[in-house]
Amino acid sequence: MDMKKMAGDKAAEYVKDGMVVGLGTGSTAYHMVNAIGERVKNGLKIQAIPTSKATEAQARELGIPLLTIDEVDHVDLDIDGVDEIDPQFNAIKGGGGALYREKVVATLAKEVIWIMDESKLVDHIGAFHLPVEIAQYGSKQAMARMEEYGWKPVLRVRDGKTFVTDNGNYIADLHLGAGFDIEDVREKLGTIVGVLEHGLFLNMCKRMIVGTSSEGVRVIE
């Protein structure tokens, strides 16, 4: 079976009646949302918060009852994908450009589960570019600050056009290299005007569910 599907299907088992559930974004989360949709059809009673317009459309199609972020004061369980994660549970997210909503939902959650295929497990994060959501106004200035720090920012482009997030902003992808100083970059990002959020999700979860080619699905806690 597809490793992403294995992880998504397994994660859906952690959803219980009555929960407010954060629904992540991306190709792994897609399987999880489908599996939850199946359980909802079979009587599971939950309410969910999608982390992107794409996930919202998928969940709506499946008949999963949805809430907006302003309608809740907590999330019981958030399940989402990652781009890279190290053994200390430091993750990079935002490959799909949904990092801002993903972080809002994850920080509200009592419990977070990251789901992935085994390729996402790394010793040190940073080989994958670090996505940073920046305001359109002044984006060149913010990019220049990131360039000065030596982070090699690249404004994300999709289909020949500057990529615009669900929140109407741009994404700068930083090329930091594996083993970069996480704390230093996190702190400096906080000082740049126009940076709205970044894709460092540090030690936010206690459980990862990994689809592997050799041993099926692995739950790492």
Ligand code: 5RP
């Ligand atoms: C989207 C994300 C995704 O969760 C991350 O990019 C992983 O995606 P996939 O499951 O498709 O590999 O952070 O913003």
